[in-house]
Amino acid sequence: MFIKSLTIKNFRCFGKGTDEKGTAINFNNGLTAFIGRNGSGKTAILEALNFLIGSDYLPTRIKEKDFNSDAKEIKDEIVIEGETEKPFFATLDVRSSTNQLETIIIPCNKIKITIKRREKPEKVLDDPFVINKYVLPIVGDIDESIFEEDKKARKASRISQIKEGYTVFYKLKDGQERNAKVISYQLTYNPNRLTKCPKSYYLSKDRDDDVSGNYSLIAKILTDLHWKYKKKQTGGENTISSEYDTLAGSLRDIVDEKSVLINGINEKVKAICCDDKNFQIDFVDIDQPYKSAFVAKKEGEKLLLPDNLGSGFNILIAYALFAYVADQEKTPIVLIIDEPELHMHSDWQKKMYEVFTNQTDLQFVYSTQSENFISLKNWKQIRSISDFQVFPKEEILQEQITATDGQNGTRADYLDDYAAKNLHISAILRENLELFFAKKCVLVEGPSEKYGLPKLLKLSGCVVENFSVSIIPAWGKTKIKNYQMICKVFGIDYFTIYDN
Structure with missing residues (x-):
């Protein structure tokens, strides 16, 4: 388990709660399944978690309808807070009490988002909401064993909370103690400054968005593969390039045997711009061979895209892609899925639930309306939502x-x-x-x-x-x-x- 608990306040169907602290949700180790009727708040919980640890750009995602119906005042704010099972670490540059610049590693165990309506505009077309996302340090004495070896940075030994933020105490090599003040704005969420902080991938009901398209997960993976391809390319003779030239030449002869089309294009272009551009029919950008790649299944002599195989394959391919990315990541991964059973046969649902349950490298959080994705054998996985309360x-x-x-x-x-x-x-x-x-x-x-x-x-x-x-x-x-x-x-x- 990477995310231990989640607290939601004034977000969609979840209000302030009976204690004015919002709705608290505890996650199970490994897998947590949210069940409930339509409109009960299952998707709200999933998206709140993804806002917290996902990579979405929040100003483009937050809308007025995200505020609970009772949160009508300007002063009302949405609060989403998550606590991690194990500490993650923020590396900050601070100035010590002796006026020395120091780099300090601070252990944290919470991430928090606050969203409120802007009281007055600061510039033209300003965002209507003020969104703050930051990490919260562990307050008190810090066990030194939680840190990894890093000789370049100081390690916090004790943290106390003050009005402006926190005071972080650390020790020098000779045992002397120093301290530095950390102002709240320095704790703004910055993935580049964090290590071992959980990260989420969200698989929504639109499965196609992750297996095809310019901004899909597969597109991001192919971009990464292209980078690796370019990195491994060496100077001098390129075997792949020469083999492609031979193949492309043969294909051009088939479609334009006498080069009538290409010669016609080049003549017309030259007549207008007075320059010989030497256009040709091409099939793959050999400099970016992965740019036009796609996932397909071979049936005989045909290549079938996921759309041709049936919508049930999209969830399988998307899950495989997410698992691949998680394996490459160096941070804890939470896979969030909205109704994994969509378009899947009952047998596949049972097998997928078994795969999810036996997975140890990922934390799964999903909503479901299918009996095949819950089991009383694993009753601790189940979270039932009724009247906007979580059981x-x-x-x-x-x-x-x-x-x-x-x-x-x-x-x-x-x-x-x-x-x-x-x-x-x-x-x-x-x-x-x-x-x-x-x-x-x-x-x-x-x-x-x-x-x-x-x-x-x-x-x-x-x-x-x-x-x-x-x-x-x-x-x-x-x-x-x-x-x-x-x-x-x-x-x-x-x-x-x-x-x-």
Whole structure:
């Protein structure tokens, strides 16, 4: 896990919260799946996280509609803050208390964005919002073991917060202690000054944007490959260039055997500009061979682009591209995906979830409306959103309860027990994971009640199909408590019907 928690305040559907501190969201180690009904705030959480650690240029992304409906005043501001699992480091140039210029490495564990409306214009066509993004140091005594060896910079040994910013203490080689004042503006987010700071890649619902186009991820990768290609090129005879000249010459003879087209172009150009430009038909810019490259699948003699293969391939190719980039990066990578199940067959969904779960080098954060991308075996991965609150809540998980056999434990203990005993296979059927995506659910004993209850209610003038209610059969009265536990922990409204 690279990002430990996220706090959102006044951003879209998330307001100030009951404590005026916003909505706090804890992430699971490795993978976190957000589930909820349409409009519950899943995408808002993903985009807030991407704003925080992604590479988007925020002034072009922030709009008035990003402010919560209750944040109407000029003084109201959006706050997005993330805490990292492990420290990352900011390298700053400061002036010490003895008036010496020093380079200091400062450990940090938080990134924060504040967005507020501009009170008055400062220049023509100024941005309507004031956006600040900065890092927050770890306050207190610093364990020296967290630093890597770097003889060129001082390492902070203690950090204290002051009104203007922070005072950073460090030691000289002879053991003497010095300090320097770090003003808040010096902590402005600058990736070039940060090491080991998590970085995100966001795979939105528009899969095509990442596998094709001038500004897609594949275009950025090909640009990097072109740079590597140019770096490896040597002077003198270029075998690739000579081979291309032979191939291009053959192709030109096929399409313009007597050079009628090319000679005609050159004659007309020369007649106007009085200069022989020697135009020719070409196929690849040999100086930039990767510029026109593309991802394709060979079927017989044909090359098929992703669009020709079906939209489900876009997510697979995009994931492969992101995994490639993450492998090249030297920083922790968080892969954010909005509904990975889009356009994918159920079998592929299950396999992709398994791949995500077993991945250890990336942190995955995604939203989903598919039962195939969650599992009660890994219940700690699931974050359910209801009424703009995120479940499970720690206080509910730590509630002490007594089982029917008299054993005591917390709700978290019992869910761990469900997972350890593989009850997600034997007692809680996969199709019943529908309850996670229901607005309300009715828990019943078995299929007779599931299919009989709607008919009985219809006789009373109540048509269940007109309401967002799911009827979930527990397949046994003794198993109902398992479902009640799940509903209680994940904030699912439920009602239980059974006979004595």
